[in-house]
Amino acid sequence: MAVSTEQIAQTDAPRTAPGPKGAPFLGSALDLKNDLLGTTHRAMLEFGDVVRFTVGAGRFQEEAFGVFHPDHIQHVLAGNSSNYVKDDGVYTELRHLLGDGLLTSEGDDWKRQKRMIQPIFTHRRVASYVPMMAAEATGAVERWSGSAGSSVDLNDEMARLTLSVVGRALFGADVEGAVPVIRRTVPFLSERAIQRAIFPLPVPENWPTPANRKALKYQQALYDVVDELIAARRAKPAEGEDLLGLLLQATDPENGSGLDDKEVRDQVLIFLLAGHETTATSLTFTLHLLGQHPQIQENLRTEVDRVLQGRTDPSLEDIMNLRYTTMVIKEAMRLYPAAYGIPRFCKNGDTIGGYNIPAGHSVFTSTWATHRHPKFWDDPERFDPERFTPEREKARPRYAYFPFGGGPRACIGQYFSMLEAAVITAMLIGNYRITTPEGPVKLFTGITLRPQGAVPARIERR
């Protein structure tokens, strides 16, 4: 029986949070490794809104706390965010891999970067990428005509498309040479980072194992291609306003300093990683679910026809008018949140919902579990875009739905990716009827949530 934390008087002495016992010596290590999402979700249903997980035993035992109630998520990510830093295993690995960009940095370093980068992501600037997004989506519509009447792999198609979009936003016309290197290296490196973060005693990175050597080679290839683009751009500034150009010009409003080449590279790598797989996953599941729900797909197509009237150059106003399309994307991101968990490290001890959170432990929020919390979502597994009408959205606590995180570290690319997802969904569904097989897609929990393997869809030209 789940314990509601609201039933615990705040004046009581903090208690030890309940949680699964797991296996002897291992605790929940194997359950989490084999089924991270299911284990977390079941623990929320069984133990309540704050759950203590143990991993390992004796000297090697570690504890991590899952917090699932929207009020507690608000506390960790926003209200008391200065106590919850990014020093957990996942962010430590990400830092090794990608350096100290906006996603991974902390403290004054993060504040300085945020001051410089925020102006690059104003709505006005991001909206200027809509024509490029539409051109990329039109390219996909044309490419798909060769497969009409047969099948495409949504997973592969969306990864290609979103990489092109974020690549063009970053590098403008210079992106072509970089794409094959990014596609070859980023999936391996991101998978490796999460495996190392979950595994209690990863092999030191400087040991010359085959996996370490491969990681080093891939990381170097990625750095080289980005460094070349930076050097070329410093030598000959391009026309237009791609993100790389804007990063090179960015200055700190407090002291006028700029970003050096390494800092620019760190940002570029973060944007590439954070901005490509996440949107690809959101789009893949949006299309997959539409393929399983023909009536919802038809409703969406009716909206696209009414708003776009066959045009392939949507304006920002058009996208704003694609309200149902946006509801569908939000509902797909509820069921399949690309950032399925948001980890933190508790610096000083805390009490959450009456439970003791000792200093120096990992605390994680889980979009996967909270987006299925039975108190806030009726029949949580059902795909129902009507959950996202403005009235129903307003009636829910802010952190019952948080695919882009929240508080000071909320996603800077949220507006970018929602515009991109709406443009791509509208253009594809406006031109093709999609059918996908019944049943769930096998999932892979890397740094982000991804489908494991191909996600086939049968497509018919309208």
Ligand code: HEM
């Ligand atoms: C559907 C797409 C996306 C999802 C689901 C998503 C999700 C998230 C989440 C949950 C966070 C917060 C992480 C934390 O608090 O630990 C975050 C941060 C961030 N995201 Fe995204 N993201 C998406 C797209 C993008 C795009 C397109 C970009 C850039 C072009 C981007 C760049 C970033 C950056 C730089 C941060 C760090 C912000 C900071 O700490 O100040 N993301 N994202």
